[in-house]
Amino acid sequence: MTTFLEDIGSLRRTLKAVFSDAGMGEDFVNCHVEWHLFTSWMEHIFTNAIKEFQLLPMDKYLEKFNRDLDYHEIMGLIFKDELLSNVVEILIAQNFKSIETEKFRKDLDKSRRYLSRSLKESQKDRLAEALDNINKALLFAPFPMDGVDHQSKSQLSFCLMTRAHLLRKLGHYNVCEKDLNDSMKYFALGKVNNYEKNIAAELLTLQDLKTPPTEAESVARRLVNLNPVSERIHGAVPYLSLSYEKNKGRIIITQNDIQKGTKLLVEEPFCTWLAPFLYSQYCFRCFNVLDNYFFPCRKCVLVRYCSSACEEESWKSYHSYECQYISFLRFLGAGHFALRCLSVDGLDESISLYRKSLQDKRKEPKLSRSFLNNYQDIFTLMSKDNNSAMLPKLAFLSKFIAHLACSMRLVQDGAVFDLSCLLLKQFGIGYLNSFFITDHGYNQLKLPGTSVDEDTAKEIGMGLYASASLISHSCDPNCEKYFICDKILILSRAPIEKGEEITISYGPNAVVHSYHQRQALLESTHGFKCSCKLCLKHE
Template identity: 30%
Template sequence: AAFALKSDEEKNTFKRRFQEKKIHQEIVDFIFEDKNLFQILVKVSKDLFDACVAEEKDLNRAQSARINGNELFKSKDYKSAILKYSEAILYSPSFQNSTTFKEHLALSYGNRSATLFHSSKYSEAIVDIDEALQNGYPLERQFILFHRKNRCLKYLQMYQKEEQCTRSSADSINCENMNNQIPIHLKQPMIQTAIGENGYEMPKVNIKSNELIKQASDAVEMKFTVQKGRYICAKRNIESGEVVMIEKAFASWLKPSLYTKYCTHCFHPVDIIFFPCPNCISVRFCSVTCRKEALKQYHLVECPVLSSLKRLSNGHLALRIIMKAGIQNALNMINKPEIPLEKWLSTNFDTNYESLYSLPDHIENRQYENLCPDANGAVFLALFAHKMKLIDGNNIRKLAALLLKHISQIECNVMSIAKEKVNFTGTMGRKRYFPQTEELGFGIYPTICLLNHSCDPNVINSFSDIYAISTVVEDVAKGEELNVTYGPHHKRMSYKDRQAVLM
């Protein structure tokens, strides 16, 4: 709108002055100092913030779902009962100062644990039992949960923990005054046993670790040239099929249309058994651990404004990178002298903020038509973050510059995270893998981002939840560079089409 009000001469002057700015802070300062443009960004950020509507809990719907679940349980339709109990858990208020609300949530977890037990899902039942206890399950009925947990552990052949559970159950039953406070040993989850409780886990692949590149195997090393920057090459001969990198995304963004199908934290599929946010009904988690990590790292502050943030994709991911790093830690990084790229050859490179910060953003090569909207978006998002009370007014410009850096990094480093069905094709001379993919979202992987592009790559990336796995698909000689395709492949696209995509 601000540009529409400018004359052609004013637009040309704006473009010329904008292109004179070479660093992030100068670019965003230029946006701040254009009064008309800045006023519009202030208004848009305020309007969008004020329009945020969190999808709230609904006790009536939760109660209705639990009653329906009870009927389905009685008829032994356990799968449908689990679905209804999960719905009751999703809509049950949990953080209000109301014993009734919390007790309803606890009863829903307790009922789902019973259904899971009868479905032979003993590990999952244990998690729900612990959740029921933590949320205030009625003390006079807790012995039922302990007995159920005891039986689950027995089926799982966890005899030592079964004995511990038996003692706790006895303590509960022998409590002289049922109206007293819950015994101290019940205030924490008694036993951490469930398979899914720890959330996502690193895929089990036997590789020897690299001393400097923490997410890579000892088969590779980092090199540097002025023309290429940093890149990865073979430190020894590598055989086809060998895994050379496994890395968890530093930060990720799940497509909003998939919020009900995948864990928003680790991208693991969620079906009828999930753990909701305690405050909203928008997102789902596959485990208690994923929920705890997400709430601590970003979701607790995102939750009230997610209806607006989720539309911003790259901007949302950039803000999430900063929240995960810690706002003040990230802002402090701006003032630190950057490590020269060649120095990274002898510096530990890991999936941390310092390594991510060192990734190139190629801002000097970005076209005005792409960079200008991103700069406006960074200023808007900094103003929005101020509304979220993530920063004070003195740091808005600084945050905008940092957001522009990360948005630009995302443009050239982000990886699409996909659910894949890999097709093996051996009819093209050298063996190639062409996966059929369903894009779930995207993530930033500092280590794997060091792999350069080739239209005839010798490495492919696949995914296990938010873990990316880099596998060599042909024998690679010592000293040879490892590379992946950024999309274009010479077997699927013409040279002209590949150049058009990559330019």
């Protein structure tokens, strides 16, 4: 019998071959493989379980699930199936609980060994090797609250101080300053003594050595700075407003004439997912490129951050409950993302929101004049209307994730069913409204103009953005979307008249795809037939 890791490894190779045959680049392939990996594995488990345990053929079994059923009814069919429930229990017992976690935890002895190697390499003036070893020492260094004596409580601070000296020698004065500040911040017991006074004195000597932002960094800061901002549409300029069309739902229109190259929306994500093979290359929270500088997680050695501020924010938002289980969650892709989306405002709050929705069966909710970055508004987004063949498979996956959350002690047994219903809805919301986040290599951005070299762009993760999710598709859009770290940027690519709808491309566009190709792609990925001006002309 193969192990979970062996199954995942085999499936990863299969999916890579499938995506590679589509002619996509390596980064695209790797990101999409990790995103679909667990859902594909669960689909395989579900199909085999039905074939082995059900008396009905697969097509007959799937007939029970149709689009007229609501989430509660769909999950009811899955939960009533004792055999499927047993499969879920076995999967969690055999796989979730068998994944090694200790090897990804802090290790004081390892940290000390790497620190010693770094000091020796530094004495030989082999600075690159010294930096590599001190980075490893930092990864394994326990934070002060987990130390058992003064020496272990001070390990993180001493490693930061050591790296600061190396960074200074290498001429990286800005990040050297960050390490010195963090070293003082995390020094054991926080007492002011000669150690901290020395750091403070060293910080003063850096003031004249720090380098100003590069042109690329200045451009990026200007692009993500939007002022003033709408109070009604998260991250948008004030003259954008919500409207409603029967065949589209909510849309965003402009109340002003807009010139080409105008920033219309700069939005932080509601929730993100970073592809696991990039954990060491990008900040786990904001997707900033790490290069040779990072700040470690306080408990695990798998994820990294661009600063102590990002580490703290990530811990408060979601990583405090994920950290202990990240060695397993990193394989869950879309499942990990769905669970995290529900956890941003709190799982209990999200479940309560779902329960309240059951009491209100109105099919046409009252149109709100605002849309903000919270799950109450995210919950109202359209979800993909999956066909009867996919519904039970996603429902089975939702049941697994809900029971997994219970095993992680995130919810009580009594909330598992409602959580699974909410997860099923969230999968639909995510598939229809999320964006693959692209690293455009913003060091190539230039102003005036906002061009990027698309040949260097690579997909690094997934993000759900409240306002951007309301922007409709057009095969000849009037706006373009870009990403700077985890922020989405919407820029006008042509003049837009007052009252006109803001549009972007969801992928298919008239430049590279024929009418029939565009319709087929949009139907398969988003479940609708395009009726933009260009497509209506073709008809």
